[in-house]
Amino acid sequence: MQKTLRNGEGPISMTNDKKISKITGDKITASYRQSKSIYDDVLTQSRWWSRLYIRLFWGGVDDNVIAEKLLRLIPDDFAGKLLDVPVGTAVFTHRRYGQLRGAQITCLDYSPDMLEQARVRFAASGLSGIALVQGDVGKLPFGEASFDMVLSMNGFHAFPQKEEAYGEIRRVLRRGGRLLACFYVRGESRVTDALVGAVLARKGWFTPPFETVSSLRARLQADYEIEEFHVKGSMVWFGVVKK
Secondary structure (H helix, E strand, C coil), rough: CCCCCEEECCCCCCCCCCCCCCHHHHHHHHHHHCCCCCCCHHHCCCCHHHHHHHHHCCCCCCCCHHHHHCCCCCCCCCCCCCEEECCCCCCCHHHHHHHHCEEEEECCCCCCCHHHHHHHHHHHHHCCCEHHHHHHHCCCCCCCCCEEEEECCCCCCCCCHHHHHHHHHHHHHEEEEEEEEEEEECCCCCCHHHHHHHHHHHHCCCCCCCCHHHHHHHHHHHCCCCCEEEECEEEEEEEEECC
16 A cells, blocks of 8 residues: 655555566665665765766766756746655755745655655755655556656666656646656766666666667657757756646
């Protein structure tokens, strides 16, 4: 059974998942449990080793910069319903959410460990009223056209059922609503692609198949009007409007 919590309500329970196999689900859960202590350090490059890792294997692409640019696509006066999937640890989003006082924010993630870190971070930032949901992006527990905006940071390269994820995000987003996202795309760096194939995918942090820049553009153009589309190294970030 899915359980939705408001920030500060305590531990987060698991969802009965009918879409993802138990083997895949366990692998994903285990991989993020193993990495939870270093996840933020890697993304924010807050340690010397994480800066070295990003420089050697990701061409120095700065997720902090990408996150800042992407989150600035959310208007300061946004007062609608926003779905953040996957929320991860909210390392990039908690400050921005603190500025969106009129927004109704729902954060979903498959990993209970990530959700718990997000809950703690929101509480420490004095944020209340944010709904935290443990669930599967391939079977979102929301009605059609439930949200005015969907944010997906570093999600699609990890989602194991990508077609379902694209379809579900489109389903819950209203017409004229905006999808903001960033994630890894293959074909832009041999070094990064090799790392993803040899390590990240095998460990369960990333899940193939992966988009290329051209395949992603074609996919988005079928259902959305593209407002922003940028490629930096092996990362893409964009803002699109549902047709």
